[in-house]
Amino acid sequence: MREVKVDLGEKSYSIYIGYGLEEELQAFVRRAGFSPKALLVTDTNVGPLYGSKVKKLLQAAGLQVEIAQVPAGESSKCLAVAEGLYTKAIELGLDRKSPIFALGGGVVGDLAGFIAATYMRGVPFVQLPTSLLAQVDSSVGGKVAVNHALGKNLIGAFYQPKAVFMDLALMKTLPKREIYTGLGEIIKYGIIYDAEFFAFLEQNQQAVLSLEPEAATHMIARSCEIKAAVVSQDEQEAGLRRILNFGHTMAHAIEKETGYVRYNHGEAVAIGMAGAADISVQLGLLPADAAARVNRLIAALHLPVQAEGCTVEAMYKDIFHDKKTVGGKVNWVLMTGIGTVISRNDVPEEVVKRAMAARISR
Ligand SMILES: NC(=O)c1ccc[n+]([C@@H]2O[C@H](COP(=O)([O-])OP(=O)(O)OC[C@H]3O[C@@H](n4cnc5c(N)ncnc54)[C@H](O)[C@@H]3O)[C@@H](O)[C@H]2O)c1
Numbered sequence: 001m002r003e004v005k006v007d008l009g010e011k012s013y014s015i016y017i018g019y020g021l022e023e024e025l026q027a028f029v030r031r032a033g034f035s036p037k038a039l040l041v042t043d044t045n046v047g048p049l050y051g052s053k054v055k056k057l058l059q060a061a062g063l064q065v066e067i068a069q070v071p072a073g074e075s076s077k078c079l080a081v082a083e084g085l086y087t088k089a090i091e092l093g094l095d096r097k098s099p100i101f102a103l104g105g106g107v108v109g110d111l112a113g114f115i116a117a118t119y120m121r122g123v124p125f126v127q128l129p130t131s132l133l134a135q136v137d138s139s140v141g142g143k144v145a146v147n148h149a150l151g152k153n154l155i156g157a158f159y160q161p162k163a164v165f166m167d168l169a170l171m172k173t174l175p176k177r178e179i180y181t182g183l184g185e186i187i188k189y190g191i192i193y194d195a196e197f198f199a200f201l202e203q204n205q206q207a208v209l210s211l212e213p214e215a216a217t218h219m220i221a222r223s224c225e226i227k228a229a230v231v232s233q234d235e236q237e238a239g240l241r242r243i244l245n246f247g248h249t250m251a252h253a254i255e256k257e258t259g260y261v262r263y264n265h266g267e268a269v270a271i272g273m274a275g276a277a278d279i280s281v282q283l284g285l286l287p288a289d290a291a292a293r294v295n296r297l298i299a300a301l302h303l304p305v306q307a308e309g310c311t312v313e314a315m316y317k318d319i320f321h322d323k324k325t326v327g328g329k330v331n332w333v334l335m336t337g338i339g340t341v342i343s344r345n346d347v348p349e350e351v352v353k354r355a356m357a358a359r360i361s362r
Pocket residue numbers: 043044045046049072073074077104105106107108110130131132133134137138139140141142143144153170171172173174175178181182185264265266
């Protein structure tokens with residue numbers, strides 16, 4: 001078992017990484033001081049696979065657990081589904097010390113975290129991530145949100161979990177495409193922070209794609225270490241944390257323009273990272289061969305570098321709803337090498353539009 005700490009003073013917590021982790025989860029629950037009534041939020045794919053097993057584990061640790069199952073998929077990250085969960089929490093009589101557990105991918109984690117942040121102005125929240133993307137990214141760092149018709153994650157909060165338990169064994173049922181999507185965010189960590197990690201991904205493609213235990217444990221733990229280091233220094237994205245958003249300016253526009261269904265998040269991030277690398281080359285910040293390395297790794301890990309179903313004009317409008325846009329200026333995270341990025345808010349419109357056009361396939 002590996003443990004990574006997110007260091008945030010009184011809000012600090014541990015991420016536990018390993019195969020199983022039942023005893024660690026139960027020991028944590030027994031010492032947490034929660035009220036007995038708990039809500040376990042999951043989705044219609046993960047619930048039938050793991051819901052009752054986790055419910056029994058939590059019950060054996062002293063909780064009375066109700067399962068709330070939401071439809072699988074990005075469309076559940078919305079206020080209408082949140083409303084149903086608030087009703088359930090009120091009807092169950094959850095109080096301020098009642099824990100909410102998120103068992104699922106990033107959709108369940110972001111949604112359940114948003115409920116935990118807002119129900120009674122905040123109740124304890126525990127992440128039990130089951131997808132690769134959720135284990136390397138969404139379950140750590142406390143960004144919780146739902147989408148709005150006008151943009152991704154626009155209604156949300158920073159709300160840290162009390163702990164995160166990553167059971168790698170749960171990923172045996174994860175569809176291949178969902179492994180690839182998690183790899184999108186994993187490549188991001190190499191680009192923004194750690195050239196050696198980027199090279200590890202280049203050199204261990206088969207082990208990485210098949211989640212071979214040693215490679216999977218390394219890439220999940222390293223991703224969590226990087227995210228924890230960044231979040232510990234800048235919890236609310238005043239500056240440094242923006243680097244975790246590398247590739248997301250275009251990604252969120254692609255997700256919105258394609259109705260949140262055509263591309264899943266990690267695929268959109270892959271296309272957005274290729275776009276951000278392209279802008280970096282156009283501005284003379286990055287040698288073209290480094291951008292080519294990024295595109296090669298993305299493609300080798302079964303991710304797209306171009307999107308269908310978008311237009312430059314629509315995407316360009318969307319980026320002004322990006323949360324990194326301040327005073328009408330988009331803060332782009334751009335590459336200066338593999339492993340190093342900077343933020344720039346002076347990228348000319350024609351440079352952005354040229355990069356977007358190159359990311360659209362017809
Ligand atoms: N809060 C953050 O910091 C953060 C970071 C990155 C992404 N996100 C958000 O996370 C979401 C994407 O997360 P995701 O890729 O996990 O999507 P997801 O939650 O939709 O999960 C992907 C699919 O895999 C299924 N699944 C999950 N675990 C499974 C398992 N063990 N076995 C079988 N099926 C399983 C789910 O039911 C779903 O169909 C997006 O909404 C994105 O915006 C948030």
